[in-house]
Amino acid sequence: MKLRVVVLGAGFGGLELSTILSEMIGDRLDLTLIDKNDSFYFGFSKLDVMFGRKPADAVHLAYSKMVKPGVKFRQETITVIDPVTRVVTTDKGTYEADVLVIALGADYDLAFTPGLSEAGNEFYSLQGAERLREVLPTFLKGHAIVGVTSAPFKCPPAPSEAALLLHDYLTERGIRDACEISIVMPFGLPIPPSPDTSKALLTAFAERNIKFIPQRMVTALDPSHKLAILDDGTGMPFDLFLGIPKHRAPEVLAGSGLLINGWIPVDRKNLKTQFPDVYAIGDVTSVGTPKAGVFAEGAARIAAASIIAELEGGSASSPYTGTGSCYVEFGHDLVGRVDVDFFSGPKPTGSFLEPSEELVRDKQYFGSSRAARWFGL
Ligand SMILES: Cc1cc2nc3c(=O)[nH]c(=O)nc-3n(C[C@H](O)[C@H](O)[C@H](O)COP(=O)(O)OP(=O)(O)OC[C@H]3O[C@@H](n4cnc5c(N)ncnc54)[C@H](O)[C@@H]3O)c2cc1C
Numbered sequence: 144m145k146l147r148v149v150v151l152g153a154g155f156g157g158l159e160l161s162t163i164l165s166e167m168i169g170d171r172l173d174l175t176l177i178d179k180n181d182s183f184y185f186g187f188s189k190l191d192v193m194f195g196r197k198p199a200d201a202v203h204l205a206y207s208k209m210v211k212p213g214v215k216f217r218q219e220t221i222t223v224i225d226p227v228t229r230v231v232t233t234d235k236g237t238y239e240a241d242v243l244v245i246a247l248g249a250d251y252d253l254a255f256t257p258g259l260s261e262a263g264n265e266f267y268s269l270q271g272a273e274r275l276r277e278v279l280p281t282f283l284k285g286h287a288i289v290g291v292t293s294a295p296f297k298c299p300p301a302p303s304e305a306a307l308l309l310h311d312y313l314t315e316r317g318i319r320d321a322c323e324i325s326i327v328m329p330f331g332l333p334i335p336p337s338p339d340t341s342k343a344l345l346t347a348f349a350e351r352n353i354k355f356i357p358q359r360m361v362t363a364l365d366p367s368h369k370l371a372i373l374d375d376g377t378g379m380p381f382d383l384f385l386g387i388p389k390h391r392a393p394e395v396l397a398g399s400g401l402l403i404n405g406w407i408p409v410d411r412k413n414l415k416t417q418f419p420d421v422y423a424i425g426d427v428t429s430v431g432t433p434k435a436g437v438f439a440e441g442a443a444r445i446a447a448a449s450i451i452a453e454l455e456g457g458s459a460s461s462p463y464t465g466t467g468s469c470y471v472e473f474g475h476d477l478v479g480r481v482d483v484d485f486f487s488g489p490k491p492t493g494s495f496l497e498p499s500e501e502l503v504r505d506k507q508y509f510g511s512s513r514a515a516r517w518f519g520l
Pocket residue numbers: 151152153154155156157177178179180185186187188189190219220221222246247248249266267268297298301393395424425426427434435436437438439469470
């Protein structure tokens with residue numbers, strides 16, 4: 144009998160976990176990977192799309208290209224998850240699992256921030272990034288705000304990256320002097336676990352005349368007065384608002400019994416939920432690492448090791464360390480890197496690699512190596 148694994152969500156976590164299980168136990172595996180979309184795209188490709196560096200078509204990686212022993216992909220929308228019976232219902236059928244892995248990521252709740260849909264923009268979805276590619280050329284002068292509306296949010300460096308890339312974009316168009324850029328963030332520093340990365344970002348902001356407003360969030364936009372209302376009640380006038388919308392677990396999880404305080408709690412050692420043989424990995428969990436692809440991938444490795452160990456009657460050796468490296472776009476065609484470690488010590492730590500052309504190539508390899516590993520491209 145083959146092990147029936149059902150993986151919900153073919154993002155960073157679901158793709159990595161399916162790949163590992165296929166490589167390690169493909170001959171004993173009957174894995175169904177389900178996603179509502181027909182293709183995957185990296186989070187960072189949204190920045191490429193919004194600033195016109197790549198067309199949206201170029202960033203899609205079609206699931207139809209994925210051919211792996213023991214794995215079949217189904218493009219279906221998941222409608223019900225029962226973690227007790229491990230039965231999953233979709234718009235097209237029903238799946239029973241010996242082992243269920245939930246890797247559904249985080250969705251956005253634009254309605255949480257009054258005025259955001261009417262008067263603002265978001266660049267956290269591919270559709271939002273595509274819309275912004277049309278909106279940005281119409282921005283000629285005035286105040287641009289990159290504003291976080293709620294925490295937690297994916298990829299903590301992304302708002303800083305957006306502000307720095309916006310500076311370059313406006314400079315190239317010869318209108319930077321007619322524009323102000325501000326960034327509103329809930330943290331005291333751009334990247335709290337890494338003082339060196341934060342210092343480098345704050346220096347880059349100062350050099351480019353980008354105003355950093357720490358420990359604040361944008362709670363509403365007033366469309367008639369074009370004001371961003373902050374959580375201390377102050378109003379900031381804006382002409383262009385680039386928002387980071389409130390994140391929430393996908394709707395299908397409401398009522399599943401898996402969510403506590405909005406996210407799925409897991410055992411940090413092995414990414415197991417409170418339900419037997421049900422794992423959760425990536426942004427959908429409250430494991431304690433930032434919501435980022437590299438952490439979803441790291442969690443996938445630990446969950447896969449636990450699934451294989453239990454199949455073979457042993458126990459997985461290494462617990463999840465919550466380590467990961469994030470590339471940071473610094474503008475001026477340079478990329479830096481922050482290496483963070485969340486669980487090894489008493490508090491999270493991070494180290495910083497200065498922006499360089501070499502790291503631009505490393506970031507490209509980060510993407511191309513995953514495209515090759517997951518899709519055989
Ligand atoms: C602007 C931006 C820049 C980023 N830059 C980086 C970066 O440089 N490095 C980095 O590591 N991370 C980055 N990220 C974050 C990264 O994209 C996410 O953290 C990562 O994709 C999370 O992986 P995941 O597997 O948990 O979820 P996801 O990759 O989001 O996958 C979840 C999948 O579940 C599917 N799904 C959800 N609900 C259903 C349903 N009901 N039925 C069927 N399918 C469903 C979705 O379609 C999706 O494919 C960035 C994000 C943004 C927005």
